[in-house]
Amino acid sequence: MIWTFPKDAVSARKVEGAIEIARKIVGAGHETYLIGGVVRDNLLGLPIYDIDICTACPGEKIRALFPGAKEHGPKRYSVHRLESDLGDIEIAHFRRELRFDGRHCDVELVDNLQDDILRRDFTVNALALNPVSMEIIDLIGGIADLFSQKLRTIGDPKKRFREDRLRMLRAVRFAAKLRFTMEKETASAIISEAKAINLLSPDRIRGEITTILSSRNPGIGIALLAELGLWKWIFIEM
Numbered sequence: 001m002i003w004t005f006p007k008d009a010v011s012a013r014k015v016e017g018a019i020e021i022a023r024k025i026v027g028a029g030h031e032t033y034l035i036g037g038v039v040r041d042n043l044l045g046l047p048i049y050d051i052d053i054c055t056a057c058p059g060e061k062i063r064a065l066f067p068g069a070k071e072h073g074p075k076r077y078s079v080h081r082l083e084s085d086l087g088d089i090e091i092a093h094f095r096r097e098l099r100f101d102g103r104h105c106d107v108e109l110v111d112n113l114q115d116d117i118l119r120r121d122f123t124v125n126a127l128a129l130n131p132v133s134m135e136i137i138d139l140i141g142g143i144a145d146l147f148s149q150k151l152r153t154i155g156d157p158k159k160r161f162r163e164d165r166l167r168m169l170r171a172v173r174f175a176a177k178l179r180f181t182m183e184k185e186t187a188s189a190i191i192s193e194a195k196a197i198n199l200l201s202p203d204r205i206r207g208e209i210t211t212i213l214s215s216r217n218p219g220i221g222i223a224l225l226a227e228l229g230l231w232k233w234i235f236i237e238m
Contacts, residue, residue, distance in 0.1 A: 001136040001143065003042075003129055011048035014086045018051045021066070021082065021089060022131035028065060030057035031094075032131065033113060036120075039127040039136060043146055044178070053091045054128070056111040062091055076107055095119065100163040114139060121160065121167050122174060123152050151180045157189035165200050168193065168230060169208035176212060176221035187228060194229035198236075205234060 025032040032055040069080040078093035094116040123142040212221035225231040
């Protein structure tokens with residue numbers, strides 16, 4: 001599938017700027033893509049807010065190509081942020097996740113897109129855009145799920161939620177935001193694993209709950225938290 005630019009002018013300008021950045025990295029000899037929400041939301045006709053770029057380019061070269069780039073988050077992730085008047089753009093090195101404890105994971109930087117896609121959470125969040133050919137790359141059936149309005153984990157859902165318990169709340173957030181139906185096995189896995197949500201720190205839970213409540217469809221999010229058994233373990237006193 002070939003990319004078409006957003007119809008609203010602000011989103012189009014954001015994407016044009018990000019594609020220019022990505023092409024500069026490609027021109028320096030490093031495989032690079034736009035990935036995630038920018039591709040998903042554009043296919044759904046939604047405004048573009050945040051743009052992520054993934055690349056094989058080492059961090060020191062990112063800083064040389066873009067002097068304004070600032071390291072963001074844990075150093076082991078090799079993520080850089082570029083600030084602009086139209087919003088920030090994050091540039092992250094391809095990585096795969098190795099060992100998990102439900103809250104944190106060890107990561108390894110890699111040089112290919114496939115490993116990076118397979119470590120992501122949901123199929124609709126793992127679509128990539130080649131900034132040169134303008135082709136949308138779908139390695140895990142994300143486009144089919146997008147147009148059937150279905151939220152599905154990449155791989156076995158129980159395994160993915162045990163790797164990172166926060167993914168259960170992210171599932172609620174995206175299902176509510178996009179008004180998508182949660183795929184049956186994904187929903188069943190959350191119900192099965194819901195009690196483990198309280199193993200996360202209050203700050204991480206608070207951040208996701210705040211995002212759900214401030215989203216376009218907070219009522220859907222609250223209903224899903226209850227239906228999937230998360231609410232009773234987060235708000236035990238209630």
